[in-house]
Amino acid sequence: MAGTSSLAMNRIDFLGATLVDAACLAASVLALAAYHLFIRHKLRQDPTYTVQAVNTIARTAWVENIMAGGKEVLAVQTLRNSTMAATFLASTAVLLVMGTLTLSGQGSQLEASWHALNKIGAVHSAIWIVKLLFLLLDFFVAFFSFASAIRLFNHVGYMINVPLSMAHKAISPQHVAIHLNRAGGHYSIGMRAFYFAVPLVFWLFGPLFMLAATLGLLVVLYRHDRAPSEMADDYR
Numbered sequence: 001m002a003g004t005s006s007l008a009m010n011r012i013d014f015l016g017a018t019l020v021d022a023a024c025l026a027a028s029v030l031a032l033a034a035y036h037l038f039i040r041h042k043l044r045q046d047p048t049y050t051v052q053a054v055n056t057i058a059r060t061a062w063v064e065n066i067m068a069g070g071k072e073v074l075a076v077q078t079l080r081n082s083t084m085a086a087t088f089l090a091s092t093a094v095l096l097v098m099g100t101l102t103l104s105g106q107g108s109q110l111e112a113s114w115h116a117l118n119k120i121g122a123v124h125s126a127i128w129i130v131k132l133l134f135l136l137l138d139f140f141v142a143f144f145s146f147a148s149a150i151r152l153f154n155h156v157g158y159m160i161n162v163p164l165s166m167a168h169k170a171i172s173p174q175h176v177a178i179h180l181n182r183a184g185g186h187y188s189i190g191m192r193a194f195y196f197a198v199p200l201v202f203w204l205f206g207p208l209f210m211l212a213a214t215l216g217l218l219v220v221l222y223r224h225d226r227a228p229s230e231m232a233d234d235y236r
Contacts, residue, residue: 024207
């Protein structure tokens with residue numbers, strides 16, 4: 001009877017600790033989702049509220065300027081720089097995936113030390129693997145986002161040098177700008193995935209560390225996303 005009671009208590013403790021981890025993960029995801037909803041709401045009021053929105057306007061104007069003629073070399077150099085940056089980050093994502101897989105094979109050696117400060121979260125090996133799976137998923141999202149950005153940058157490299165005199169309706173400056181802005185959108189998603197990896201890494205140490213890292217990340221994101229107020233005033 002004593003053994004059965006002890007087993008039941010261990011199961012209750014495990015479920016309670018697992019619920020704490022799940023609640024902190026949900027709170028972290030909801031906080032980031034609420035932040036992006038807030039940013040979307042502000043963009044409806046002010047189209048230049050974020051740096052990303054200003055870059056979208058700039059890329060559209062840049063395409064129109066390049067396709068007006070005489071700046072083909074500048075277009076190739078700029079797109080090459082963007083492709084190289086996305087390639088470097090995609091390669092980094094692959095290396096991080098390999099590093100995470102290495103951690104998954106060393107869980108038995110690392111769990112005790114990584115959970116030394118984890119007082120309320122689950123410390124079971126199954127939870128450790130779940131945490132690493134979330135981290136792997138995050139890095140794969142980053143990889144595919146940067147790979148998609150590279151693909152679109154390559155497409156734009158061909159389309160942007162088509163002269164306007166051809167008057168091709170599928171290769172107009174507006175159409176090319178859409179492709180370029182989609183590439184920029186994928187690049188931004190990849191960067192967001194890298195940013196979210198910070199709370200996920202701290203989650204390995206405990207759910208409270210994850211919440212603290214999420215709050216810190218939100219502060220950093222707002223400072224990075226917010227466009228200079230002087231620039232916003234010029235567009236009003």
